Amino acid sequence: MTNSLKLGFTSFDRLRGVLVVFCSEGLKFGPATQKVLLPIGDLHRRAAAADRFTGKKASALDIIAPTGLNVPRLVIVGTGKERELKERDLVRLGGVAMGKIPIAAPQATIFAEFAGGALKGEQVAHLALGGRLRAYTFDRYKTKRKEDEERAKKMEVNFACAGSAAAEKAWARTMGVADGVVLARDLTNEPANVLYPGEFARRASALRRLGLIVEVLDVAAMKKLGMGALLGVGQGSAHEPKLVVMRWNGGKRGADPIAFIGKGVCFDTGGISIKPAQGMEDMKGDMAGAACVVGLMQALAARKAKVNVVGAIGLVENMPDGKAQRPGDIVTTMSGQTVEVINTDAEGRLVLADVLHYINKRFKPKFMIDLATLTGAIMVALGQEYAGVFSNDDKLAERLSKAGEATDERVWRMPLGPEYDKIIDSKIADMKNTGGRFAGSITAAQFLQRFVSKTPWVHLDIAGTALGSPQTDINKSWSSGWGVRLLDRLVEDYYER
Numbered sequence: 001m002t003n004s005l006k007l008g009f010t011s012f013d014r015l016r017g018v019l020v021v022f023c024s025e026g027l028k029f030g031p032a033t034q035k036v037l038l039p040i041g042d043l044h045r046r047a048a049a050a051d052r053f054t055g056k057k058a059s060a061l062d063i064i065a066p067t068g069l070n071v072p073r074l075v076i077v078g079t080g081k082e083r084e085l086k087e088r089d090l091v092r093l094g095g096v097a098m099g100k101i102p103i104a105a106p107q108a109t110i111f112a113e114f115a116g117g118a119l120k121g122e123q124v125a126h127l128a129l130g131g132r133l134r135a136y137t138f139d140r141y142k143t144k145r146k147e148d149e150e151r152a153k154k155m156e157v158n159f160a161c162a163g164s165a166a167a168e169k170a171w172a173r174t175m176g177v178a179d180g181v182v183l184a185r186d187l188t189n190e191p192a193n194v195l196y197p198g199e200f201a202r203r204a205s206a207l208r209r210l211g212l213i214v215e216v217l218d219v220a221a222m223k224k225l226g227m228g229a230l231l232g233v234g235q236g237s238a239h240e241p242k243l244v245v246m247r248w249n250g251g252k253r254g255a256d257p258i259a260f261i262g263k264g265v266c267f268d269t270g271g272i273s274i275k276p277a278q279g280m281e282d283m284k285g286d287m288a289g290a291a292c293v294v295g296l297m298q299a300l301a302a303r304k305a306k307v308n309v310v311g312a313i314g315l316v317e318n319m320p321d322g323k324a325q326r327p328g329d330i331v332t333t334m335s336g337q338t339v340e341v342i343n344t345d346a347e348g349r350l351v352l353a354d355v356l357h358y359i360n361k362r363f364k365p366k367f368m369i370d371l372a373t374l375t376g377a378i379m380v381a382l383g384q385e386y387a388g389v390f391s392n393d394d395k396l397a398e399r400l401s402k403a404g405e406a407t408d409e410r411v412w413r414m415p416l417g418p419e420y421d422k423i424i425d426s427k428i429a430d431m432k433n434t435g436g437r438f439a440g441s442i443t444a445a446q447f448l449q450r451f452v453s454k455t456p457w458v459h460l461d462i463a464g465t466a467l468g469s470p471q472t473d474i475n476k477s478w479s480s481g482w483g484v485r486l487l488d489r490l491v492e493d494y495y496e497r
């Protein structure tokens, strides 16, 4: 049942299928658009008046079988006031345009021109990115459909532009990012009976085809390293934990890498501290941080990023079982620090503690950024609009915030400090894995900070942004693939030589 979308670039004189054009506030069109609309006279202006369409940003007008034009449907998408348009607006408008193409249409042409004239190659690529992400569906498990859900078997969408060579060149780069987001969404949407640690490791290993070096550490290897915290979380599951280390060496030989670390809890039942049934199915997505890291590594490799990067994901399943870890158990982490497990549902930090320490020790990275669906509390604080940022490095946090504004994957800085840190001190071990009801996201971050030493570090709590995402113009799926675009941008703007 999977449908395929073919994106291409063409010139303004090749019209095929549904036609989508843009206009700014007050129904102003660019020259190529005016030319193509000439044969319909004032039809679109009358339709606009009838529908009170004025060209407001992201609004749209549908004209079916327009007399004079040999297309099944003409869609006009408003851009609003054009002087204000930023990259994130282009991406969004690409999503709106794609969303107006009926799912059963086999062909469409999107005019990459605004009232101010034809878009530059890079801008066309931004439109196409929005289009690609909007068209994403996770439908591999649907074996039948209702009549009105029937899709075209193959859909071909062409962006008409002034210079298709420039657009194609820009897209070749942006497409890698789009593919990375799609991969992250796919992995996160995949159910836990299919995507358990071993299978996740296999899918990450498939990135070797892009030139990545991928190592998979099994339980024996992790035991040898002393990863008692990660292994404790996984010990109640029939699926063995895995630790995957991916490397992309596109930078100077021997230069210190940058590192991304993902929480990969393939399913989080809570363990012995079991979660309530209501909504527990969403915990198949408790590996969204790991999915983002894999999507990012794919994006960086696909565009041959000029930087040395390590991506590491700790893969476990948190289950209740006769062999499962108990509340009150004390585990010894690879760092040597001991943890009293107060609540087995605070498992993500236990997994990350060992992976952060291992990556820091082995690679001495310039910085580490971890991504984790770590706490429900971050949703209480920030909702689903911003991810929480916790950092020991102001410059890194600031750069991340700028990359967030550019890509519209926004982040909000949260505090850290000794007053919060002491909340997780334990009477009988070095620390506890929970700090109680207050400041839940912060005490979780304090826990992680105990495993990063002085290395510049950012923790992104993505529990609100990665899963059950609000429907937007560029995502209709449960999983957003959040973070791939953000981190790709951070790397591109600040760390490629």
Ligand code: BES
Pocket (backbone or CB within 6 Å): 268, 270, 286, 343, 345, 346, 347, 348, 373, 374, 375, 376, 377, 434, 435, 440, 463, 464, 467
């Ligand atoms: N994976 C959850 C956090 C989560 C909740 C992610 C909802 C996405 C949506 C995490 O492992 C967890 O269970 N956290 C607990 C921590 C508590 C036991 C200290 C929480 O947030 O309730």
Ligand code: MN
Pocket (backbone or CB within 6 Å): 268, 270, 344, 345, 346, 347, 348
């Ligand atoms: Mn949990």
Ligand code: ZN
Pocket (backbone or CB within 6 Å): 265, 268, 286, 345, 347, 348, 373, 374
């Ligand atoms: Zn979890």
